[in-house]
């Protein structure tokens with residue numbers, strides 16, 4: 001019987017699998033912002049829009065929040081776990097602190113304020129399915145015309161789709177959720193972990209950036 005010491009070290013995905021969020025925050029601390037956020041910010045910049053008001057939903061230790069602040073955005077960062085913010089606040093430059101509000105909130109009760117961007121990086125799959133439709137409706141309603149959604153959905157072929165309390169979607173379901181948006185980025189990633197990973201899994205991820213059209 002192999003002991004825990006014989007296994008490969010725990011990585012971010014191992015903590016995510018068991019929803020050990022303090023372990024996850026430590027594992028990803030200091031990593032760069034997500035590609036979907038960077039793509040959304042570039043698209044705003046191409047329109048001459050530098051800064052705005054963003055909700056960073058389930059922001060975790062704050063990799064994306066820090067990028068938003070760096071680019072001049074005002075940010076409300078939410079997360080269900082209080083440790084998220086104790087990792088984030090010490091890394092926020094003094095001059096940016098007035099542009100950040102942190103709110104400890106569960107997906108079930110989340111208040112999504114009117115904003116230019118809802119950023120939900122690797123967040124929505126962890127919303128229990130009974131709360132997903134309500135949360136998604138709030139996200140859609142909160143994004144102003146000309147605003148964007150950036151984030152990930154996990155597919156139904158992803159190994160974690162069988163875990164209780166997770167929200168996974170087929171490509172068709174993702175497209176249905178995004179009806180009414182202009183889809184600017186939709187990268188489907190499907191791959192299997194190499195065997196040296198502690199707990200190899202099949203990944204199916206949709207990386208999305210979508211824009212709510214302006215009112216005619």
Ligand SMILES: C[S@@+](CC[C@H](N)C(=O)[O-])C[C@H]1O[C@@H](n2cnc3c(N)ncnc32)[C@H](O)[C@@H]1O
Pocket residue numbers: 016021024028034057058059060061062063079080081084105106107108120121122123126127128
């Ligand atoms: C995989 S992490 C992603 C964090 C960050 N957005 C990132 O890209 O690294 C998932 C996040 O969802 C949060 N979360 C999990 N369940 C939640 C819930 N029921 N309500 C609110 N947040 C939750 C966790 O605390 C964690 O920060």
